[in-house]
Every structure is written in C-alpha cells, then in structure tokens.
Amino acid sequence: MSPRILLRTFQRISGLRFSSTKPAFTSDRYKVKRGPYARISNDHVAFFNELLGRNRVIADAEECEGYNIDYAKIVRGQSTLVLKPKTTEEVSTILKFCNENRLAVCPQSGNTGLVGGSVPVFDEIVISMKFMNKIIETNELAETNLGVLSSDEFFALGVLTCEAGCVLEDLDNHLGTVGLMMPIDLGAKGSCLIGGCVSTNAGGLRLLRYGNLHGNVLGLEAVKANGEVIDCLNTLKKNNTGYHLKHLFIGSEGTLGIVTKVAIQCPPLPKAVNVALLGLNSFEKVLKAFRLAKRELAEILSSFEMMDRRSIDISFTTFGMKSPLTSKTDGHDFYVLLETSGSNVNHDEEKLGSFVEKALADDIIEDGTLTSDPTKVKHIWALRERISEGVLREGYVFKYDISIPILSYYKVIEMIEERLRDPRVIRISGYGHLGDGNIHVQVSIPSYEPDIASQLEPFIFEYVSKLRGSVSAEHGIGFVKTKYLHMSRTSSEIKLMHEVKKMMDPNGILNPYKVLYPLEISA
Structure with a gap:
C-alpha cells in the first residue's frame, strides 16, 4: 500500500476519532x-x-x-458565563461592573485564532462580539459622481465603518456591490470577525499588496477595562495630530480594551x-x-x-481536490500560488503569461497553469486555504506562525x-506567505x-530568534507564546508594554494570562 493511500486511510479514521475529542484544560496542561x-x-x-x-446570557455549562x-x-477554558452585548453602551456597562467587582473577562470574536488568545x-467571563454586526456606513469613490462631490465627501470615500462583530467575508461581499474590497483576506474569512482581526493585527493572503491592519485601519472605537469608551473613530487618511491611540488597540489582543467599531480604508x-x-x-x-x-x-x-508537497497533499487527500496541473509526474516538491490584481485584463494576462514563459524557459518551474476564470481561481485558492483546516x-497539530x-x-x-x-x-510540513517572509510550520x-x-x-x-525573526508573524502571542515574547522583543519594549497594561487595566481583568502573563496584580 502506498504512503498516500495509507495517509488517506488514516485521515478517514482520525477524522472520526478526533472530531469530538476535547483538549485538556489549559490550566492543567500548562500548570x-x-x-x-x-x-x-x-x-x-x-x-x-x-x-x-x-x-x-449563557450560564449553562454545556x-x-x-x-x-x-x-x-489546543487550549480549553472553564468559563461558566457567556455574555452577548449588542451595543457599545452594553460593553461599557459590562466592563465597568466587572472591573469594580474584580471579574476577569475574555473578549471573543470568531474564535478562529491559533494561539489560544480567544478562549478563557x-x-x-466570555464577552462574545457576534451580535455587534452592523455596517454603519460605506463611503465609496463613485467615478460617475466625482463632479458633484464636495471636498469633505471626497476625503471620506473608500472607507467602511462597521461594528466589530461583522464577519470578514460578509464585509467583503458587501463592498463588492460598490466596487470596493477589504484589504485583508484570510482562510477563516467566513468565520472571523473584523474586531478580532484588528485586535490581533491579522495578516493574511494579500498583505504583500495591501499591507497589514496597522496601515489600513483609519480609526476605531474601544472600551477600556473601567468601561470608559475611547472614540478614535476617525475616517481621514491623513490626521497627524498627537498620539495615534488607535495603534494601542490594534494587535493588543483584547488586553488593553475591547474594540467595538472600526473604520477601515478599502481599495477598489x-x-x-x-x-x-x-x-x-x-x-x-x-x-x-x-x-x-x-x-x-x-x-x-x-x-x-x-x-511544500506535504502541505498541498492535505487538500488532495483529505478533501479529494484535484490538481489543475497537467504534469504526469507524481507531484512536485514545491508549489507556488501567484495572484495578480489590476485594472486592465489584456495587460495583466500578457504580463503573467510572459512571466510563466520566462520561468519555464529558465528552467525555474516544471509545470504551471494560469487562469482568470472565477470558478478556477476559487478552486486554486481553495487548495491553499484548506490546508489549515485539513x-x-x-x-x-503543533502550528507555528513565524x-x-x-x-x-x-x-x-x-x-x-x-x-x-x-x-x-x-506529517511535518510548511507553507505560507513567502512574499512577506511568513511561514506556517505544522x-x-x-x-x-x-x-x-x-x-x-x-x-x-x-532558531527564529537567532535569525532575528519573529516568533509570531501574524497570529499574535495569545496564551501559548507568552513565555517566548522576549525572543522577538527587547526587555525595554516588554517593560513599556507592562507599564501601558498597568495604566489602562490596573486590575488586569482584560484577557488575563495572555500576551504579557505573568502580570503583577495586587490581590
């Protein structure tokens, strides 16, 4: 029996065997x-x-x-209470009450994180943001209306303002109706929420082109541990006035405040x-x-x-997906998925075709296929996006995002x-965003x-530290990487992080045990 058939047989068995298995309690496994x-x-x-x-209010254990x-x-908490606010005012009241009563909270978005940051x-107390899912405003740049726009309206265009509980894919679909798109795209886009993306500074598949969320979030609204609402919901692309406080919340993983609204610039x-x-x-x-x-x-x-071959084989064997390549060989050692996005169909197809021809002529690639057909594009992307799920x-799975x-x-x-x-x-496999140096190790x-x-x-x-790399390229620190933060940040940086945390959340109620744990909190 070939290794591939053995693997397929194992996956059929293990898919049933592990689907209902619960991990050990985090507190027990990690002491x-x-x-x-x-x-x-x-x-x-x-x-x-x-x-x-x-x-x-969910108080039932099951x-x-x-x-x-x-x-x-990989982690499992022991929360017995889940709250589902619908407004910023409710989040504010919840946090004020929890802070006064020394009740620790865990903000949770789509719970698609991979470093244990989104569960207790x-x-x-889990504060689920899923009910805060309203699109507040969409200001698009409509070419046909440029002649009647005022200067104020012009500078507000190309911006989506929404609540933190909106699903990323829903936002992208909404923007598509007005000729815009989200600047971030993740494999978990059908489940992840924009507030969680902002709170973890999620990277994704097109960071090479559009950059990370620190550069795309124009403004946000957040609630501090004491219930105070911080309104940084600016929609200007240029606003060089004082400290850029929004950046405190982007990537802080819910440890400094809960993001409730976001204003994000959206490319065409x-x-x-x-x-x-x-x-x-x-x-x-x-x-x-x-x-x-x-x-x-x-x-x-x-x-x-x-x-690498072992990564893409997951899509082939687990989901039965077919390779669009025509090679008669039994697979390649490596695969590259390359995407272009532009405004001229003929120009882009010509450039991509020329690239593939040169790559073949220079003996860089063994085989290749290119397409602009939406169905085929979706299939090729699925080969990449379903690896993590499969x-x-x-x-x-020990998953490392470096x-x-x-x-x-x-x-x-x-x-x-x-x-x-x-x-x-x-299996030991690797795949990722080569364009920005981010590899996912499994x-x-x-x-x-x-x-x-x-x-x-x-x-x-x-190993990463010796190369002056990052122990977390895009997934954050969460719980599982807290003791390795010092391998990517200097002692002076970490000291300042602790000082900011103590100032903004003196009782340490916001997402404790994450990012900077252990904290010095008075009993």
Whole structure:
C-alpha cells in the first residue's frame, strides 16, 4: 500500500476519532496559577440578566463549552458565563461592573485564532462580539459622481465603518456591490470577525499588496477595562495630530480594551484577477520564481504563496481536490500560488503569461497553469486555504506562525525534520506567505504528547530568534507564546508594554494570562 493511500486511510479514521475529542484544560496542561479574581456569584449573573436579558446570557455549562475551546483544539477554558452585548453602551456597562467587582473577562470574536488568545484559561467571563454586526456606513469613490462631490465627501470615500462583530467575508461581499474590497483576506474569512482581526493585527493572503491592519485601519472605537469608551473613530487618511491611540488597540489582543467599531480604508475591487499555480522541484527555484515575479509583475502582484508537497497533499487527500496541473509526474516538491490584481485584463494576462514563459524557459518551474476564470481561481485558492483546516483532522497539530529572512525560510522545516525523528509524527510540513517572509510550520501527531512538545519548544523559537525573526508573524502571542515574547522583543519594549497594561487595566481583568502573563496584580 502506498504512503498516500495509507495517509488517506488514516485521515478517514482520525477524522472520526478526533472530531469530538476535547483538549485538556489549559490550566492543567500548562500548570497555570489562577489570578486574584472574584468568583462569579448568583448576584453577578442576576445583574447581567437584567442588563442583557436572559436570552443573551449563557450560564449553562454545556452551552458554554463551545466558547471554551479554540478552533485548533489546543487550549480549553472553564468559563461558566457567556455574555452577548449588542451595543457599545452594553460593553461599557459590562466592563465597568466587572472591573469594580474584580471579574476577569475574555473578549471573543470568531474564535478562529491559533494561539489560544480567544478562549478563557480559567473561569473568565466570555464577552462574545457576534451580535455587534452592523455596517454603519460605506463611503465609496463613485467615478460617475466625482463632479458633484464636495471636498469633505471626497476625503471620506473608500472607507467602511462597521461594528466589530461583522464577519470578514460578509464585509467583503458587501463592498463588492460598490466596487470596493477589504484589504485583508484570510482562510477563516467566513468565520472571523473584523474586531478580532484588528485586535490581533491579522495578516493574511494579500498583505504583500495591501499591507497589514496597522496601515489600513483609519480609526476605531474601544472600551477600556473601567468601561470608559475611547472614540478614535476617525475616517481621514491623513490626521497627524498627537498620539495615534488607535495603534494601542490594534494587535493588543483584547488586553488593553475591547474594540467595538472600526473604520477601515478599502481599495477598489480589481477589474482583472489572474492566478497561476506553479510546480517546482526545489526551494531554491521557489526563490528564483519570487525574484522573477517581483521584477516582471511588480505593480500587479498581490500574492505569492508557497506550499511544500506535504502541505498541498492535505487538500488532495483529505478533501479529494484535484490538481489543475497537467504534469504526469507524481507531484512536485514545491508549489507556488501567484495572484495578480489590476485594472486592465489584456495587460495583466500578457504580463503573467510572459512571466510563466520566462520561468519555464529558465528552467525555474516544471509545470504551471494560469487562469482568470472565477470558478478556477476559487478552486486554486481553495487548495491553499484548506490546508489549515485539513491538517487538524489528522489529530493534534503543533502550528507555528513565524517570520524569518527569506533565504532561511524553508530551512526551519529541514531542521525540524532532522531533529524530530519520531514514528508518532504523521506529517511535518510548511507553507505560507513567502512574499512577506511568513511561514506556517505544522507538525501533526495523533494526540498531544508532552515529550514531542519539549523537542519542538523552545527549539523552534530559539532558531527564529537567532535569525532575528519573529516568533509570531501574524497570529499574535495569545496564551501559548507568552513565555517566548522576549525572543522577538527587547526587555525595554516588554517593560513599556507592562507599564501601558498597568495604566489602562490596573486590575488586569482584560484577557488575563495572555500576551504579557505573568502580570503583577495586587490581590
């Protein structure tokens, strides 16, 4: 029986075997000590029932369980109370009450994070943002109306203002009706909420073209631990007045405040989108393809994704997806998914076609296909986007989101393979956003094993640190990377982070045990 058939058989079995398995409690697995917070009482629950109504307060243990376990099933909290506010005023009242009563809270958006930042560690109250899902305003740049726009209206165009609980894909679909698009695109776009994206400074598939959220969020509204509402909901693209306080909340993972509204600049929807899937036989040639793409496609290049064979095989074997390449060989060692976005169909197709021809002529790629057909584009992107979902069906997955210099990009996979020669390992694979140096490392095993964890950590983070890379490229620190923050930030930076946290949340009620834990909190 071939390895691929064996893997497919295992996945059919493990998909059933692990789908209902719950991870161990975070506090037990990681030996965490509970902070000096109050326990939830009947009086506390009664207050929230009065504020929100019983239908937006979940106090049933079984119903709470879904809010206690993260998407990747690596952490599990013990919360017995979930609150679902609909307005900023309700969030403000909740936090004011919790702060006065020393009740710890865990803000939660779509719960699609991969570092344990979106679920409780102990019995923190979960504040679910899913009901705050209104689009407040869309100011688009309509060419046909330019002659009648006032100067004030002009500067407000191309901006979406919405509540934090809006689903990313819903926002993108909405913007598509007025010729705009979200500047961020994630594999989890059908579930993740924009507030969570902002709070974690999520990266995604098109950061190469549109940049990260620090550059695209024009303004936001957030609620501090004491219930005070901070209105930074500016929609100007240029506003150089004083401290840019919005940046305190972008990427702070709910530890400084809860983001309730967002104003984000939205680029025009491209008139021409082309995708190429390339097959290559070495990582050295992947780098050559990237250099060629930067030179030949420059202004229209929007994504450059790399997948090794073991990564893309997840889509082939787990989901039965077909490769659009015509090669008769049994797969390639590496694959590149390249996307262009522009305004001229003929121009872009010609440039991409010329790029592929040069790559073939220079013996950089072995095979390739390119398309602008929306159905085929969607299929090719699905090969990349479903990797993260599919690998979770194999059991427990150690997932590492790191950024390192491009020349060392794939060496981390080779080093882990050399270090981890264990028959329990199902797969070691790597894929990611080569265009910005971000690789996702996956090590899947049937179930969590402490001895394998100790072989991987802190080894992988020490390797990244030596290269002056980042232990978290786009997923944040959350809970699982708190003790490795110092490998990417200096002691002076971390000291200032602690000082900011203490100033904005002196009782440490906001998302405790995350990012900066342990905190010095008075009992």
